[in-house]
Amino acid sequence: MKNEKGKRLKISILSPTLCKGGVDRAYVLGQALQKLNFDVEILGFLFGGKIYPEPPPTLEVKAVQASGLPQVLRYGAEILNKIEGDIIYAVKPKPTSFGVGLCGKMLGKRPIILDIDDWELSWCGGDEGRYRPSLKQLARDIFKKDGALRDVSHPVYLRWMEKLVKQADAVTVDTSFLQQRFGGVYVPNGKDTCLFNPEHFDAEASRIRYGLAGLRVLMFPGAPRPHKGLEDVLMALDRLNHPDYKLIIVGENPYDNYDEILISRWGRWIVKLPAVPVVEMPAVVAAAHVVVVPQRDELTAVAQFPIKLSEGMAMAKPVLATRVGDIPAILGETGFLVDAGRPDQIAATLEAIFQDLEQANLRGAMARARCIESYSLDAMAEILSGVLRSVLL
Numbered sequence: 001m002k003n004e005k006g007k008r009l010k011i012s013i014l015s016p017t018l019c020k021g022g023v024d025r026a027y028v029l030g031q032a033l034q035k036l037n038f039d040v041e042i043l044g045f046l047f048g049g050k051i052y053p054e055p056p057p058t059l060e061v062k063a064v065q066a067s068g069l070p071q072v073l074r075y076g077a078e079i080l081n082k083i084e085g086d087i088i089y090a091v092k093p094k095p096t097s098f099g100v101g102l103c104g105k106m107l108g109k110r111p112i113i114l115d116i117d118d119w120e121l122s123w124c125g126g127d128e129g130r131y132r133p134s135l136k137q138l139a140r141d142i143f144k145k146d147g148a149l150r151d152v153s154h155p156v157y158l159r160w161m162e163k164l165v166k167q168a169d170a171v172t173v174d175t176s177f178l179q180q181r182f183g184g185v186y187v188p189n190g191k192d193t194c195l196f197n198p199e200h201f202d203a204e205a206s207r208i209r210y211g212l213a214g215l216r217v218l219m220f221p222g223a224p225r226p227h228k229g230l231e232d233v234l235m236a237l238d239r240l241n242h243p244d245y246k247l248i249i250v251g252e253n254p255y256d257n258y259d260e261i262l263i264s265r266w267g268r269w270i271v272k273l274p275a276v277p278v279v280e281m282p283a284v285v286a287a288a289h290v291v292v293v294p295q296r297d298e299l300t301a302v303a304q305f306p307i308k309l310s311e312g313m314a315m316a317k318p319v320l321a322t323r324v325g326d327i328p329a330i331l332g333e334t335g336f337l338v339d340a341g342r343p344d345q346i347a348a349t350l351e352a353i354f355q356d357l358e359q360a361n362l363r364g365a366m367a368r369a370r371c372i373e374s375y376s377l378d379a380m381a382e383i384l385s386g387v388l389r390s391v392l393l
Helices: 023-035 071-082 095-108 120-124 135-143 155-163 176-182 203-209 230-240 258-269 278-286 307-314 327-331 343-355 357-374 377-392
Strands: 010-015 039-046 060-065 087-091 112-116 170-173 216-220 245-250 270-273 290-293 319-322 336-338
Touching: 010 023, 010 095, 023 039, 023 087, 023 377, 039 071, 039 095, 060 071, 071 095, 087 095, 087 377, 095 112, 095 155, 112 377, 120 155, 170 176, 170 377, 203 278, 216 230, 230 245, 230 258, 230 343, 245 258, 258 270, 278 307, 290 307, 290 343, 307 319, 307 327, 307 357, 319 327, 319 343, 327 336, 336 343, 343 357, 357 377
Parallel strands: 010 039, 010 087, 039 060, 087 112, 112 170, 216 245, 216 290, 245 270, 290 319, 319 336
Antiparallel strands: none
């Protein structure tokens, strides 16, 4: 698509941070938009550290080093000056993405699309959570260097952002829960099925490459959080007590020390691999015998489309997941489903998978076909083309 000057239209994707918490979704949206022949740039704040995970090589990323409030207001102006797009696409209704984007809409007279891939308030009490400080506590939260209101993700700011969702020219979401809450167009959390293609990899060679030879590899290619249910997998491994079963955790945890807590209790079952660039992730997932997505039945999990699902499906792996949120609808008949919070069911399903791994792999092949049809970049691009037409008309 081209603008009035005959140049290709450019879309500026605003991620609330360039270290997890939105950047994965920004990358996949950017790749889908490139399929539609748009120029794409991704902009976001770096609150210390480095960009994680590293972006796909085709995407231009502009980072602004920042800290909390009130300094972030100045850095927001720096982001605005870097925006070159004809359209702004903000990931998450957060001040550092949607808030900045709304300012860009007003100042640059350009449309803004909001993408919601999480219910941010589910992390802090949902609709029941309330901030009612005393005057003394309010002053501390505002003026102390580590005051709660200096955190740009404080629930107060998230509630403000939710009230402004209707100011977006279009809204996209990635789960039925979010669609019921915010409306908008459903755009799945898809995957580059050309990059994530099992035909390009030898599974045993990948296991040797990453030091996993001789193991039965249960892969969780993400950052552990309590709602993701890894404790249930580890309790299942306690039940099975097979020394060659290992849970592989990939990458850094930019949120907290939860992975260290898991290792302190279940270290004998865990192998932790270092972070790798996006382009290397298919080689890592290729090493899996099974990809596990054991989400707990909690609001945070119900509102999510776990990216690990589409990674496992794209790589034709048997996917063991829980009946939480949209997961059953995403997998259809191509995965292995258990009830949430049931280590006994996980253990029984793992035994069944490894007793007939050939049949499980056939189901994995069905999952890849389903992923190509419904959860690929091409499938996302087709939906996004309609969203963009509605914004540009």
